[in-house]
Amino acid sequence: MRRLPVYLLLDTSGSMTGEPIEAVKNGVQVMISALRQNPQAIETAFISIITFDSVAQQIIPLTDLASFQMVDLRATGTTALGEALKLVSNRIDNEVAKTTTEQKGDWKPLVFIMTDGIPTDDWLPGLNEFKQRKTAFTVACAAGVGADTAVLKQITENVVSLDTADSASIGKFFQWVTASIGVTSTRIEDGGKEIQGIKELPPPPPELNIVV
């Protein structure tokens, strides 16, 4: 079975305390429930959650939707985005199966990054690591005014921003992530084709500004 790996890189730094972190938790929960109702997604999509605050941590390894169990998220510390990029690169190497003559490998992973701040670590080595990995697409979301879209633009061309990191906006972002994963899993099951970029994803809701 060819899996569709999905990595969510979530900022859990101190500035996310309160409404934002609760909104992220809720967003993930609602996303998982919705994807479980999608016949293609429940078979193909595997989700991993990597959080980054003062350190980056894979709190949930690549897990199928049917057995996925959400864990608690706490906001604390600084913003080790570079470390998170390094970690996701490492996890892609170890978790995503490559195609050989004996087996069909996994589909190329989808990566969604959400942050409300700027990296506080020496993040360029992590960026360079990540750039060497092949993803179907990477979307970065700048939540609120504290995030720097120019930083995210270096990670991926697909950058969206939220005017405020409130629960309504964050909820909309996760709704769009849900739809994007759904569309991708349908596409690969139906036509055996991967999505190439953000243009092929469902149009983002008005709360999400596409950063050009």
Added chain:
Amino acid sequence: MYIENLFKRFNVRVPANRQKLFEQFMHEEFNVEAVKLIMEKHKIIMENWELKVRIEDILAKQLIIPNATVAKPYQEALDFNQPEFMEISFIAFDNLDQYGLNFNPDLKLIEGIPNQSGDFKVKMKFKVFGEDENSEPNTKMISLVINADPKSLWKNIASDDQKDKTWKEQHYWKPDQVEDFQKLGSKHIVVSSKRGRSHANVGAFREDDYAFKHFEANGWSVVCVADGAGSAKLARQGSKIACKAVVDYFEQNLTDDNLRQFDEILLHHHQEGGDSQPISHFVYNNLSKAALYAHQQIEGFAAEINHPIKDFHSTLIFALLKKFDFGYAILTFGVGDCPIGLLNKDLTEIKLMNWLDVGEFGGGTRFITMPEIFSSEKFPTRFGFTLTNDFSYLMLMTDGIYDAKFVVEANLEKLENWKTFVDDLKGNNEDRAAVSFDVSNQEIAHQLSAWMDFWSPGNHDDRTLAIIF
């Protein structure tokens, strides 16, 4: 001692001249009893506090119930081995039975067959050691996720749902499922073609197709299978035209003169062996013309209705076969990723008649609708030929079958995989769906169609399988 401390707390000093009085006071029966009582109450208060903390620890600690799935027998032990849960003396669940589950207190298992899907909260009632037997148990809410049966999530919407005849004609509609069983010369053919679940889920068309014919006049038979590309708008029509065109071509062009010569070449080859070039020449000449004819038919149709030919992208495989006194001649052509496999009489040898156009990142698949395949240097390698005493099965299939059952191209070369595949067809599978390969079996086409409903996660493409036996 207690009274001394009490006095200290209230700043009551006992002067030396009152020391004796204080001693007597402490030993008065009332005071001794009172202190004893107070100490007992202290103890109870402390114990109650400790109890509260232990209960709170249990409430705060996440207890994971592994997710269940509707209709799938469930049995999971709850992990009470964590330190926080060691103090639990009694557990009961309030509302598990409405989900088809129950709790086994001896083995600390949740078991049963879940009957509804959703994200639920279940009420775990518990007591800890030291709690009064008659007290109300504590309550902890725990998440329980029951996944829907994945099969139930797929809808089956007919592609012609509430549509009339005119609509069907305008949209090149074809049945969502077709099957057939016929005599094919000295062999028989059973074939079925059906929509994949991904198409059925959204009421889309079947893109696969097949066609076959036996020509009494000259003893040849032709079998074609085609798989319309999911991304091409009119692929269903492309695959249909391709199959029909090949049959039509051979119907019109397998003329006596041409064939008599080939029969002689084959006989000569059978008796003398040696030079096979005249055979290759015949195969190439005739089959390439048939393939080109299929291409042209689609091209013509596309031009007629003003559509680009790429809207009709389809793979195409076909086999021509004929029984001679000395055995069967089998000639094949293939473009795309659909295999043709030939299993010998005693299932000891598999011959894969064609190579597959597979490519990891798109672009690898080739279609009969692409003019460049005919001028490619690879074109001559698209043909296959074999002469065999007899065979057990000659199979043509689309990738809806091959992806699920063989997974990768390399497995198509392995006899073991084909043996497993034949066993699977004969009923060695989860659903016990079996095809009985008996020419008197009138149900055989239904059996094959039913077998083709096999469940394979991630593989929901259209499925077509033609078996000559």
